[in-house]
Amino acid sequence: MTGAVVWLERTSTGVAGASREAVGVARSIAGGGPVVGLLVGAGGPSAAERIPVDRLLLVDAPGLADASSAQLAALLAAAAAASGADSMVLAGTARGRDVVGRLAVRWGAAAATNVTDLVAGGSGELHVTRPVFGGRASETLELPGPRRILAPRPHAFAEPPPASAAPPSEALVLPDGFSALPGRGMEGFEPTVGSKGPELGEASIVVSGGRGLRTPESFHLVEELAESLGAAVGASRAVTDAGWRPSSYQVGQTGRAVSPQLYIAVGISGAIQHIVGMVSSRVIVAINSDAQAPIFKVADYGIVGDLFPILPALTAEIRRQRGLTGSAPG
Ligand SMILES: Cc1cc2nc3c(=O)[nH]c(=O)nc-3n(C[C@H](O)[C@H](O)[C@H](O)COP(=O)(O)OP(=O)(O)OC[C@H]3O[C@@H](n4cnc5c(N)ncnc54)[C@H](O)[C@@H]3O)c2cc1C
Incomplete structure (x- = not known):
């Protein structure tokens, strides 16, 4: 060669x-x-x-x-x-x-x-x-x-x-x-609607939220955790199908395949169609109230518990450790 x-x-x-x-x-x-x-x-x-x-x-x-x-x-x-x-x-x-x-x-x-x-x-x-x-x-x-x-x-x-x-x-x-040679021949261009942080496919850390968040109004908990880590935000298809976030957030078989250094799955059950899009992440952390959720089979670390008190506490502690001042954006 x-x-x-x-x-x-x-x-x-x-x-x-x-x-x-x-x-x-x-x-x-x-x-x-x-x-x-x-x-x-x-x-x-x-x-x-x-x-x-x-x-x-x-x-x-x-x-x-x-x-x-x-x-x-x-x-x-x-x-x-x-x-x-x-x-x-x-x-x-x-x-x-x-x-x-x-x-x-x-x-x-x-x-x-x-x-x-x-x-x-x-x-x-x-x-x-x-x-x-x-x-x-x-x-x-x-x-x-x-x-x-x-x-x-x-x-x-x-x-x-x-x-x-x-x-x-x-x-x-x-x-x-x-x-x-043919060019791309685009007739229109609509930029992907992404989160504020790094691009999903490129990010070293991805925090994804699932149906366990219950309402679109709760999704900011995932976004705040992501922001504290400088991470991109992803979602399960349950979230994008429900219109809580755009389809460009979706991780999985019919969404984006990601392989960050750290993937945090919050309130995501771990359906195979989601797993195939993130399983090659270097370290996987799952937060889920159901200890039997399949996501724990691929997780390196797991927190079995209610995401609603866990996420704000985790975000606050990460912000403190990283010296990020002020309260988390609401
Ligand atoms: C052809 C096809 C393609 C698909 N492609 C994709 C894809 O690309 N990506 C994808 O994600 N899915 C895809 N799906 C859908 C997939 O099968 C699942 O339906 C979907 O991933 C489920 O999303 P979810 O984990 O957010 O929701 P659920 O399966 O409903 O899981 C919600 C989880 O939240 C937990 N939870 C609930 N309350 C709390 C709480 N208070 N604290 C902590 N945890 C809590 C529950 O225990 C549960 O495990 C596809 C399906 C098909 C048929």
Whole structure:
């Protein structure tokens, strides 16, 4: 394996944390070859400042800020051709995973998404591990060469330390036929309604609430706990179906899959459709009044009790420990 290209997915605040983690993965499989970052959109290299890649390839075009998967696959293949890389790593976000399949066909590569561990063998082979059956088992695959694409699961790999200086950058020459590729063709755009804190899929801590909160008016207890921890807010489908919170909050089979360092489930029973969306979280804490609730089967720590006195007390104690002054917002 020699060299790897990483797509540096952009967010409103810079490069996605999952893309930074992808840079570390790229380094570990690049076989001593260069790690090249691809940055697409307006604004030049500043968005990727101090990202520890050896070189940046830029497509500085405002019209491509929301490039389609077809366009991104073409740009990534061009970046690999320009750098001679035989591996690519994309963040395991919804966008990243969407691009992987198309890119694998276009570039003629073996691909794996949702990767949580990898071992590079001495003869150039790559063994990757990923959860299957909703996290109840894991499988290890050998990805044959010569070309490979990986999409690591967010938070499964550590983010490498930033570089001491910005990497050298140059413009990527657009591949032949690029202008004929379909764009995203959006006719309208409605921003996702999210909570105030970090983005659900990116957050290191997620606090989710379920039907145990009984009314939409009680949901602020979950939001205050989340705020005290700097966490994103999630919800079970019972909550989103009832209209207590928008569907963008939903965690689970038909919602978002999250894998934070810490997942706190409050008043959530632990139906399998919820579990598959959060079971790969590093540490799971459940708060539920029913000691037999299935959520406790996947929880690392559990509090059996009534959430209504527990949540305010927990939030107050976390605020005190973290030196957050003033009373919790109501
Ligand atoms: C095709 C399909 C797809 C689905 N996709 C999803 C999905 O993506 N995500 C999802 O979440 N669900 C999904 N569901 C729904 C899922 O099956 C459950 O119905 C749902 O997750 C239940 O939500 P809940 O745990 O909040 O509510 P409940 O199952 O009603 O659980 C409420 C919990 O709160 C506890 N509780 C009550 N009062 C208190 C209190 N005072 N203090 C502490 N605990 C208390 C109860 O003991 C109970 O365990 C899907 C279902 C189907 C059929």
